[in-house]
Amino acid sequence: MKILQIALDLLSIEDAIVIAKKAYISKNIWLEVGTPLIKTHGVLAIKRLREKFPNATIVADMKTMDTGDLEVELAVRNGANIVSIMGVASIETIKRATNRAKELGAKIMVDLMEIKDLKNKIQELRDIDIDYFLIHMPIDVQKAKRETVKAFLNNIKELREILDKPLAIAGGINLDSIKILKDYADIFIVGSAITKAYDIERTVKSFLKILGHEVEIEKIDIDLLEEFEKYSTCNISDAMKKYNTVGKLRCLNPRRVAGYAVTVKLFQSDWSKVFRAIEVADNKSILVIQSDTDYAVFGELATLNCIKKGIRAVIVYGSIRDVEEIKAMKFPVWYKNINPAAGDARGKGEINVEICIDNTIVRPGDIIVADENGVVIIPKNKAYEVLEKTKLIKEKEEYYKKEILKGKNLSEIFAL
Secondary structure: OOEEEEEEOOOOHHHHHHHHHHHOOOOOEEEEEOHHHHHHHOOHHHHHHHHHOOOOEEEEEEEEOOOHHHHHHHHHHOOOOEEEEEOOOOHHHHHHHHHHHHHHOOEEEEEOOOOOOHHHHHHHOOOOOOOEEEEEOOHHHHHHHOOOHHHHHHHHHHHHHHOOOOEEEEOOOOOOHHHHHOOOOOEEEEOHHHHOOOOHHHHHHHHHHHOOOOOOOOOOOOOHHHHHOOOOHHHHHHHOOOOOEEOOOEEEOOOOEEEEEEEEEOOOOEOHHHHHHHHHOOOOEEEEEEOOOOOEOOOHHHHHHHHHHOOOEEEEEEEEOOHHHHHHHOOOEEEEEEOOOEOEOOOOOEEOOOEEEOOEEEOOOOEEEEEOOEEEEEOHHHHHHHHHHHHHHHHHHHHHHHHHHOOOOHHHHOOO
16 A cells, blocks of 8 residues: 655644644555654654544654664653654664564664665565665755656666565655656655645645545636635745735725736826726626826726726726715725825726736736735635635634743744
8 A cells, every 4th residue: 555654844833733733634545754754843843743643543754863762662652653764874873773673562664775786685675574664865955956746666676676666766756756666665755845835635635536535526616806805915925925015005995805807007197997997797796907197197087987996906006086975985906105186087997907017017807905004915726725724824823822922932833
């Protein structure tokens, strides 16, 4: 049976727990307490994962090099089922680790990282009752040489011929490479391809499906605008790594609102296309106006027209006027400047074309979310992924709040 081992190579236990809650959806999944997590928090990290996931198979990536029996005992007594030992450790260390694991009802995975002669090492360890072997491309090697685990394919095939124990592979595995590697190993260790995924659960299901575990990937049938209105622009900006965020706008009648972009590109103070865009828009729309002038291109009459059409909001990367009247109508308008002097109507400009506001591209149909913090633009082809990532960000924040109320400091939570 093929196993997907999820490497939680993080610094925050809280982050690891939140991600694991999304990812642990099958008995064919093992949760790995990664080395960075153990080095940051000690074996407490293993204990906390065990408390949250009492039925999971938990792998402690201790990377033990010495005192094998002691480190195995520390890991197992805090909840680990499997403990990793480095293959370059002494035979005595590996033996002591394996013996202690057997006494405690746990298993050993030997990591063959930096072993040059794999055949010879397997022969050397043949008399030790090791449970799993791991062939591993280190992260630093991947970064320096721009190689992935696919580069190890010949070594993996060679090892399979002489190995009578389950083989694990790790190192830059993603949804593309696992299709090539799936027939050559038993355990597939995946880190950032899952932990940094926009939609963790769907990504895990995709990995499991490739490994032959039929997991239904449900069809998404949700109201995206309704869903995005649940989250602040701060949460969404975090989910998009600060991209597509516009914070240089002021707002009249601020409230959180989400809508599909109807874009307007104006030329030379000509506001006529704003009125035409209002005709095109509907009750799921937000007008996004790019103006190249200091003259006002949006005011009281346009606001009243928007309200009658049911338009959700207007964003003007330029100037507006009739501020008191717009305030009285309680219609949300984001804008750069105020100018009592209006432009002219000469029929120039474009509707529903690609525009640029604050160095951010906005395309027709993109999802706009705006609130008192600012505006975010969500590309329509990334909407579901961004939504899932935003949900995860919010879940983490809620978890952090609970930990603070319990008495923890932010520096402790974030391992700073």
